[in-house]
Amino acid sequence: MNEIKRQHVWRYGKWLLLVLLAAVVGCQSLGGLDLNKALLSGLDTNSMQGSAVVSLHFKTDPNKQPDGNAKAMIELLNDAKLELKQIKMESKERMSVSGQLTLAKGSIPFRLFAAADRMLLQVEGASETIEFPFGLNGMVPVDDADRMANDVAQKIAAKYKEKGIDKTFASLIVNNLPNPKSIAVTSGTETIHNEQVSVYKLETTLKGNELLPLLKTFIRNLTKDDQAFKQLVGQLYDVVWPVVEPYVKDGALYDLPISPADRYGMVGGVMESIVDAASDKELAVDIVHTFLKQALFYALIAIDSLDKAEGNPVKDVLGDKTYVKSKLYFDRELALRKSDTEISVSPQSGDTDGIAAVVLNVQTENWDRNKPVKADAIEAGANRFIVDRDSSFYDWAQTVNPNSLLGQLLEDELNQYSATTPVPEPAIFTIPVVPAESANAESAYIEEGVGYAPLDLLAALMEADVDYDGETATIVTAWDTVIELKVGSEDAVIDGEAYEMGGAPRLHGDAWFVPCRFVAEELGGFVSYDAERERIEIEMIE
Structure with missing residues (x-):
């Protein structure tokens, strides 16, 4: 069954931010800052303005110079910078971004607008606006099963939002995360969007060799937190089962519908028992909770094995030279207003193609939180390139001006691909x-x-x-x-x-x-x- 679900840009962005912050800072209170409340406050952001800069840097190995594809990649991407100069979040489903991507050969400005049903992207050098439709949009062949699945997904998403399960989910995560070894909180003022703001400044460093032990502690804490775990499962049950139940009982969600004749056979009996169990909330929650708890125990054993095994690639990457350093600035309402995070990945052995470390730096600021904000909409009109099942990268490349920087980069990439890809006989x-x-x-x-x-x-x-x-x-x-x-x-x-x-x-x-x-x-x-x-x-x- 093919299904294209409606995408919500903010939903995925906020969870990525929460997981990253929670992993870096833990959840216990420090220096007057309640980290639990601070991390959860981000889920209450419904509108804001902001900016962000993401930069990439390669550190080369002095004993081995990169060559071939590694050298070409470094020449193209070293010190690359993605600048999101103006982020306007009007609501959780409507936002705009304007910025530019800067590479060694120059900068490529772009504009993006996302709404509930589509995302539009304009890039300098491309003659047509790129449209990414959300929902059942032609990206895959659509049949009755697709429409039913899309209908179910939309109903579940609506009930999920109505029940506010995000906070339960987030609380389960942050309440069970341990703090890293290096973490400190101080109070002071910081310039945010040309304004002096009274803040809590949190500084923390998480080394690669701390990650697996912290992850083991986190999973073990989850297995002990039965009350919160069951609460989350129960809330998810209240979201999913009322939507799915009518489809299950008429056989629409599986290939063997339960007809009156089937009910006297083995298949019908098993399916009917599953439906009966799912209809009993207490029983269903116990079954799902037990299954998830067992899965966590298996994950705990797997991670412990990784931590103790010698010569595995995960520990090679997660050594003491790999680290995450963060400076996070929370205002007095415990909203994250500014951040500066550096992630450095440095494998300790093996063939790294002459690359000693890859360093990613992310800096963000935001203001006008939960104030009226108007996103800058893009009107694509008829001149647009729609990403669907019939479109391809090469089709889009035809809309790019070959004399533009984007066109030159595409030509270089295609030439390199042609040079390194053997032509089949x-x-x-x-x-x-x-x-x-x-x-x-x-x-x-x-x-x-x-x-x-x-x-x-x-x-x-x-x-x-x-x-x-x-x-x-x-x-x-x-x-x-x-x-x-x-x-x-x-x-x-x-x-x-x-x-x-x-x-x-x-x-x-x-x-x-x-x-x-x-x-x-x-x-x-x-x-x-x-x-x-x-x-x-x-x-x-x-």
């Missing part, structure tokens, strides 16, 4: 040409300048499917193009449109012979005739 098929009266299932013949070859042979060589119905043959190519042929007709119907073949299919006994050049080229081949060797050659790129 073409597959060449040959079919011997014989007199018409001698033709069989593995040979062809020429009549009035047109070559005729067995359709079954062409389909087998070129990976197509053929279905016969009397004097009609339907071919389905590897990329799902449908070709319809009729005996005696020189017209082929391809995806509903008629094309002349230059010859008509005919029967030799039970075998179909078709105009070879036309059919083979529609199946993705290049056809030539070797008169000296009396054979038809079909070349394909695999």
Whole structure:
């Protein structure tokens, strides 16, 4: 079942921020700052303005200079900077961002606007606005199952928002996180958007070799917090089951509907028992809670094994040279107003292609929290590139001005890809040409300048499917193009449109012979005739 769910930019952003902050600072109170309340306060942000800068830096190994792809990547991305100069969050489902991406060769400005049903992106150098539709938007084939799944997902999302489960979820996380070894809180003032703000300044450092022990402690704490865990499961039950129950009981959410006859069989009995158990909230919550708790124990054992094992790649990356350093500034209402976080990843062994460390720095500021803010909408009009199931990166690349910086970067990337990607050898098929009266299932013949070859042979060589119905043959190519042929007709119907073949299919006994050049080229081949060797050659790129 294919399903495209409605996306909410802020929802994923706030959870990413919460998890990052919680992992770095823990949850216990320090220096008058209640970290629990401070971390949870971010969930109450409904509107704001802000800015952010994300920068990337590579530290090279003095004993081994990068070469090949690593060198090209460093030359392109070293000291790259993504500047979100103006973030305007009007609501949790409507926001705009303007900024620029700065690389070694220059800067590329962009604008973004996100609403509940779509996201629009304008990039300097691209002639068309890029539109990412949300919901059932054509990115995948849509059938009744997709529509039902989308309907269920939207109803669950609405009830989730109505119940306010975010806070329960977040409380479970932050209440059980231990503090890292290095953490301190001081009070003072800080300049935020040209304004002096009274703040709590939290500084912390988390080294890579602390992460797995902290994670083990966190998971163990979760397994002990039965009351909060069950509360969360119960709230999720109240969100999911009332929505799903009608679909389950009429059999819509599984492949074997429970008909009256099924109820007397094993399948029907099992499914009916599952539905009965799910209908009993206390029982259902106990079952789910027990399952999740067992999963946490398995995760605890797996992480402990990683922590104790020697020579595994995870511990290689999470050494004492890998770290996260943060400075977080909370105002007196415990809202995070400013941050400066540096993440450095430094593998300790193995082949690192001459890269000693990758350093990511993220700086943010925000203001006008929960005040009226108007997002800068983008009007795409008719001049837009819609990302759907029929679009591709190469289609979009055609809308880019080749003289722009974006166009130059794309050209460089494509050239590098072409230079490093081996070109596959073409597959060449040959079919011997014989007199018409001698033709069989593995040979062809020429009549009035047109070559005729067995359709079954062409389909087998070129990976197509053929279905016969009397004097009609339907071919389905590897990329799902449908070709319809009729005996005696020189017209082929391809995806509903008629094309002349230059010859008509005919029967030799039970075998179909078709105009070879036309059919083979529609199946993705290049056809030539070797008169000296009396054979038809079909070349394909695999």
